[in-house]
Amino acid sequence: MADEPQNDIDFLMSIDPLELSQQDIGFIIQYHRNxxxxxxxxxxxxxxxxxxxxxxxVALGLKPAAPKINRRV
Amino acid sequence: xxxxxQSPFLPGTKIQFAIDSTxxxxxxxxxxxxxxxxxxxxxxxxxxxxxxFGIEYHKALEEYDAYKLKGSNHDDxxxxxxxxxxxxxxxxxxxxxxxxxxYKNPRSIVQLVIDYLDHYxxxxxxxxxxxxxxxxxxLSFRFELDWGPQYNDIPTGDGSEQSMPVSQPYLLCGxxxxxxxxxxxxxxxxHKTTTSALxxxxxxxxxxxxxxxxxxxxxxxxxxxxxxxxIIDGAQVLIEKPNAFARGFTFxxxxxxxxxxxxxxxWLTMAENYATMSYWPMNDTSCDKFGGCKFRNxxxxxxxxxxxxxxxxxxxxxxxxRWNPLMTR
Numbered sequence: 001m002a003d004e005p006q007n008d009i010d011f012l013m014s015i016d017p018l019e020l021s022q023q024d025i026g027f028i029i030q031y032h033r034n035x036x037x038x039x040x041x042x043x044x045x046x047x048x049x050x051x052x053x054x055x056x057x058v059a060l061g062l063k064p065a066a067p068k069i070n071r072r073v
Numbered sequence: 074x075x076x077x078x079q080s081p082f083l084p085g086t087k088i089q090f091a092i093d094s095t096x097x098x099x100x101x102x103x104x105x106x107x108x109x110x111x112x113x114x115x116x117x118x119x120x121x122x123x124x125x126f127g128i129e130y131h132k133a134l135e136e137y138d139a140y141k142l143k144g145s146n147h148d149d150x151x152x153x154x155x156x157x158x159x160x161x162x163x164x165x166x167x168x169x170x171x172x173x174x175x176y177k178n179p180r181s182i183v184q185l186v187i188d189y190l191d192h193y194x195x196x197x198x199x200x201x202x203x204x205x206x207x208x209x210x211x212l213s214f215r216f217e218l219d220w221g222p223q224y225n226d227i228p229t230g231d232g233s234e235q236s237m238p239v240s241q242p243y244l245l246c247g248x249x250x251x252x253x254x255x256x257x258x259x260x261x262x263x264h265k266t267t268t269s270a271l272x273x274x275x276x277x278x279x280x281x282x283x284x285x286x287x288x289x290x291x292x293x294x295x296x297x298x299x300x301x302x303x304i305i306d307g308a309q310v311l312i313e314k315p316n317a318f319a320r321g322f323t324f325x326x327x328x329x330x331x332x333x334x335x336x337x338x339x340w341l342t343m344a345e346n347y348a349t350m351s352y353w354p355m356n357d358t359s360c361d362k363f364g365g366c367k368f369r370n371x372x373x374x375x376x377x378x379x380x381x382x383x384x385x386x387x388x389x390x391x392x393x394x395r396w397n398p399l400m401t402r
Binding site: 013016018020022025028033036039044045 | 160183
């Protein structure tokens with residue numbers, strides 16, 4: 001199996017497919033074949049994290065909540 | 074959706090004369106389910122994900138077949154069908170934070186089509202070529218029965234009664250995904266996508282089966298050939314494991330087809346009675362079937378508040394967007 005495409009698959013899949021070259025379509029297909037091969041080996045696909053999920057509270061002018069108080073009963 | 078599609082109901086009535094396996098299946102499962110979907114047009118809010126996924130899957134496999142028939146090799150046919158698929162799903166916006174969208178989205182349909190076509194690259198089931206040279210894929214069928222609704226003096230809703238001529242026979246309608254030659258016998262092939270395991274439990278549900286028996290009859294009518302049965306072409310959509318594929322066979326004898334048609338007369342007579350009385354009773358032994366009816370949460374409520382629960386979880390489709398057996402693909 002060929003190496004995973006170097007192109008950004010998200011970028012390729014965001015372009016109008018009618019404007020993609022044969023090679024681009026080939027990369028997309030190869031990418032999905034590689035994904036299948038990884039799953040067949042038991043390697044879970046990486047989850048799409050989307051936009052950064054970390055929040056910079058200080059930059060937002062917020063302060064972290066006070067630490068939880070454990071009361072003894 | 075086309076705006077000129079004829080209504081499947083006789084004018085001015087709730088008597089459905091154009092029948093497909095989906096609407097007949099609702100009726101057989103539970104008349105109230107039939108009423109909610111076919112008469113009132115309620116549709117679950119997440120239903121569109123499953124429907125769109127199924128449509129794109131069928132369309133992609135059909136296009137691949139067409140390219141192969143034109144002489145393309147596997148890789149070229151796959152590339153072209155993926156190009157067209159990407160084009161169609163480019164603007165498909167799916168909420169992947171919920172289970173349906175997590176399994177069924179633009180990424181997963183592309184993965185499934187590539188996996189399926191690679192898996193069956195050397196498919197032992199060969200698409201039948203029709204007399205006109207076209208492949209027997211995505212065949213819409215529509216044929217008349219030699220009998221129709223028997224109603225007379227249908228209440229018009231305004232207090233008067235109106236006699237209408239009984240000239241419209243019942244129509245049986247539907248779509249065959251593919252007709253194939255498998256080891257010298259002719260079968261209908263029906264593509265099924267599921268997130269469930271393709272176990273014997275999955276395959277056993279197709280015999281007896283309203284849908285598969287109708288398809289066996291329809292294929293005989295369309296192709297004028299003896300059909301042995303239906304091949305269930307199952308595809309299991311998975312996220313962390315590779316997609317899985319399996320086929321199962323369900324056979325029908327001529328006597329079984331005759332029996333189904335005889336039963337159909339009784340079912341459609343009942344449907345006509347429900348429509349005449351404008352009342353579709355609940356079959357409360359079906360609520361737990363197939364993982365639970367989608368209207369279970371509605372029917373379990375007091376009749377006085379059901380409408381509110383319907384409006385919360387369902388959308389009422391305009392008539393032109395409702396399920397219509399006369400709609401061709």
